Amino acid sequence: MLKEKVQELFNEPGCEKNQAKSASDRKKGCATKGLTPGAAAGGCAYDGALIALQPITDVVHLVHGPIACLGNAWDNRHAASSGSQLYRMGFTTDMGELDVVYGGEKKLWKAIRDVIADRDPPAVFVYQTCVPALIGDDIEKVCEAATEKFGRPVVPVNAPGFVGSKNLGNKLGGEALLDYVIGTVEPDDAGPTDVNIIGEYNLSGELWQVKPLLEKLGIRLRACITGDAKFRDVASAHRARVNMMVCSQAMINVGRKMQERWGIPYFEGSFYGIEDTSDVLRTMAKMLVERGAPADLVDRTEALIAEEEEKAWAAIRAFRPRLEGRKVLLYTGGHKSWSVISALHEVGMEVVRTSVRKATVNDKARALDLMDGDESALVGQIPAPEMYRMLEDGEADIMLSGGRTQFIALKARRPWLDINQERHYAYAGYIGMVELVRQLDKAINNPMWALIQKDAPWDADGVVHGTAVQGEEG
Template sequence: MSRLADKIQDVFNEPGCAANQVKSDKQRKKGCSKPLQPGGAAGGCAFDGAKIALQPIVDVAHLVHGPIACEGSSWDNRGTKSSGSKLYRTGFTTDMGENDVIFGGEKRLFRSIKEIIEKYDPPAVFVYQTCVPAMMGDDIVAVCKVAAEKFGKPCVPIISPGFVGPKNLGNKLAGEAMLDYVIGTQEPEFTTPYDINIIGEYNVAGELWQVKPLLDELGIRILSCLSGDARYHEVAQSHRARAAMMVCSTAMINVARKMEERYGIPYFEGSFYGISDTSESLRQIARLLIARGADAELMDRVEALIAREEAKAFAAIKAYTSRLEGKKVLLITGGVKSWSVVAALQEAGLTIVGTSVKKSTKEDKERLKEMSPDVHQIDDLRPREMYKMLKDAQADIMLSGGRSQFVALKARMPWMDINQERSYAYCGYVGIVEMVRQIDKALSNPIWAQVRSAPPWGEVTWEQRADAANAVDDRKRAIFGPRSARVA
């Protein structure tokens, strides 16, 4: 566990995090949150964070070393898409039982790796440590090393047992595993001055594919995406990129910063949500590439593409503006979406009455404040308060994850999924048009007028319902007698 403790301490001391820069040495050692109790559920553990960060690497076998419930709870919980292999959607687990807890699970883990390689022949096996083997002392690093030598396949240990911290810590520990065991282990067949990495993008609902055609048209090659629609060899070769874009700094700022230190790859944090943010991200990519040797005419091509795509997007949005202008939105999300989605919605004429920043970094909050000083930042909105905001008509629609949808439905208000389980992609110029179209569909759905209207039999109070139920019970007793007599 000493190696894990050292790795966690290294992550807590991340100099790329602005919040760490203002902390004392003692505060940095404590980290950003308290470790979880083994087996405790707190909206995502470190193991869950590591699994969702790396599972979009589509051709790798993702093996969970632990009880079957760990794999069952983490499997496919982020709607990522693949343009090739579907191996990432196969759940592999060692399914540890009582005997493994007593006698150790290392032999079972080795046999599981052997079976996976023989049946599926993946380019690599990622082995995720969970709470039970971590507390038992199973040395999965040693097992992976022996298996890699025995079978001639990379076996990558992901040391992120759930009790060490929350999901964001797991994201970073997954990134550390890539830095230690994968990145820099292979060389690309060729490189160009237009090679980039995209870090912290997971291709949820196929969002990466809404941006990739733009980059292809500009001659910019995505050498590696960590980790949406990625292949193992792409991640292994990512150290030869000329520039990098960080999409979600909360998840993998340590990867971008260490790759800049080790391989000289400059990076910036940007967003592909919204018209203006997409345009600015394309410009920033071009600036970094030109500084690293790309043709200066790249910026001219970027500006021409931006002018064309912005005109098309604004023209498409204009068809919805008359119905959406002035409509109020409550945004319950976090991280980079706390500011990037706000900008996208405002471009469509929508008014943001509040956005949650519970999972956002200090940089996210500051960027939101600069972009939209009038938007109310909500640190923690409880379901009761969320319901009150919707019921009092402070918002016309709520955008959130699936866990909050029932609050909106109870308030008889439209709701739209904006989190990782969503079915629609909202990135780039075509993505913002799709987002506006889905919001318009939700607001215009005739069902809301029906559920808000009084029922044809009139409003019934809870007291009247109770009286009616008691009357039914009285009639049953009059006909059948007391319940005790009927049972006898």
């Protein structure tokens, strides 16, 4: 069953990048290179499924496998919650050597029983990992029996790490929602302006920068899948009128299958960037009107866009004298490879390179357009020595990237700003772009850079505070 599910996802018809491949390439999946046994940390299917579903805040996320697979769950991606903190807790069956010999199904059953008695969650999500999958533990059967016994959903997430990449795991997590969650609860308050946002995880509270815009327009967020979500919200998501798919292709299968099963149209958009946020609001309003929302929604949306854009651009221009002419190395990927460039251009900054790792065909096309057709500005992996050289030689004044590459910038004595999921600041919507520019200003114009970029006194004259350098005469 898992093998068939994986092959189905490899042939996802809603993914343009997938459909552009040959039949043989589709069977290889989404990984750009083969997975190495023992070196899949942070990039395996289990990890992808967990990070996609863990932002459902009020359920227990129980990892069936060795304790090392769980790691440290608490706030590992800064997916914020407005209510329950249960999702931050780490629960695991902690399989050991004897469990490998005798099987782990009984241990899983006891863990489900105990966690329900202790935490009383509305549902339990059980994640399959490599070890129990290899020895043949049937988590679907255990979860089915537990659902019947304990009177609440126990959802199997069958995504052992060895089946593929993190991106595949995102989709397998989405399949678990489609098979066991979405459509299982009928809401009593469905309305003509209900929408779902799919593939948004409320990292550092980004959803909360967008939700007020929808509320001003009278648009209700039925469910965010999965940022700051509650189990009942996701279970009743099938009664929304429109789905928005955030630019990442992580859960494209959810949007497509919800359209097939419940007739909910979906569109793709991004809340990174002022113009892109406006495009999302326009598209959402138009589609809702076509589905029965009040006709004046489009006009009210245009009025809100004009008001918010004016405020955002005015705030961003205030930083232009301090940022104009500075050069940026943007090393992230996906839709962020292009979505923040327009804001950087507005303050007069120049993007010298943008990484298009994990980017779709559309992502690359939009990045190329923003870079004036300069294909050399679009790069994939950049070796660490090359990053260091660009920063050291002044080809870039600041690097925007994830935490793993921050020390390259710091070694080169150049500013760095976190743009990936571990960041502490939210950059979505109009106010998010203003916040991004504000953080850029704080990073670049910090007075410490003028000090640490100078030569040390002993490099200049060989003497430190009148004391001879070892091996030389004073």
